[in-house]
């Protein structure tokens with residue numbers, strides 16, 4: 432692979448790692464953002480995370496919004512490959528579902544159309560396990576890439592609908608004549624933890640932040656497929672060129688841990704520093720009450736007592752190594768949150 436790789440939504444938590452790993456691998460990277468003013472801070476955030484700081488000279492930023500055609504033709508011009516990472520990741524249910532669904536679905540089609548017209552060879556689309564295991568019966572099932580969420584299921588969240596509809600629309604586009612032979616692979620991450628590049632917190636940081644900040648009195652019965660952001664980025668980079676990746680989805684997560692496992696890791700490391708990390712079990716009604724006034728808690732209700740189990744064989748083969756474990760990703764995210772002032776100890780220990 433040579434030339435330029437476009438990374439959409441380069442300001443985001445995951446995309447920053449994709450950009451950094453592409454630059455480290457020697458590629459030229461063009462990012463997109465909704466605001467041109469984001470460029471200076473983004474460059475400053477990226478530099479300390481690059482193996483060679485001068486690699487930042489191969490990074491540029493252009494402006495494009497998923498809600499408009501403007502800028503996409505220029506964004507993809509001269510690019511051989513695209514990572515389409517941008518998509519709204521809300522902290523709660525939107526008032527109007529189209530706030531999420533339109534940028535996700537129409538925005539993905541905008542990027543794919545522009546890419547195919549510009550002769551891009553392959554697009555890696557950041558989908559999610561939100562497109563794999565929601566709105567369906569999870570009992571006794573280990574999910575694989577053959578599984579799809581049901582976007583029409585009663586009670587499915589708007590975010591999960593948006594990711595399912597966007598990925599479906601993308602595969603339909605790729606199978607059609609407009610794609611002109613362009614290839615696609617999807618990366619379907621679970622709940623992403625791991626270090627931040629820069630100080631901006633995202634929705635993904637909320638579970639660890641809430642535990643460190645003791646905003647939860649105890650841990651609800653939630654079992655997720657977690658994944659380290661550095662592995663998500665590595666999977667994007669590998670899927671751009673691996674011959675086996677084209678035409679395939681890749682569930683990208685480890686199988687599977689409860690929020691109490693995350694809390695136990697945090698408690699061991701952070702209680703001695705004065706953080707009051709809750710490790711007890713919150714009864715189901717506790718989360719339901721919390722959901723009345725906390726939008727993030729409300730989004731988790733579909734997962735309450737409904738564990739996510741996944742088979743990650745394909746992504747492990749793609750990377751040629753195991754994924755990082757829960758401890759590494761949890762402590763890396765906690766360290767970033769503390770470093771950037773998103774959490775502080777409740778009480779200082781006497782020395």
Ligand code: NAP
Nearest residue numbers: 440442443444445465496497517518519534559623633635
């Ligand atoms: P994030 O930090 O909130 O990043 C989202 C990115 O999308 C931001 O760069 C944002 O740009 C951009 N975006 C949102 N709406 C847009 C619009 N209308 N036009 C252009 N750009 C827009 O979240 P993230 O965790 O990195 O998520 C990145 C991708 O990973 C998303 O596709 C998400 O669905 C997927 N994913 C995330 C997780 C997770 O646990 N974090 C798990 C599975 C999949 P602004 O900076 O301008 O807002």
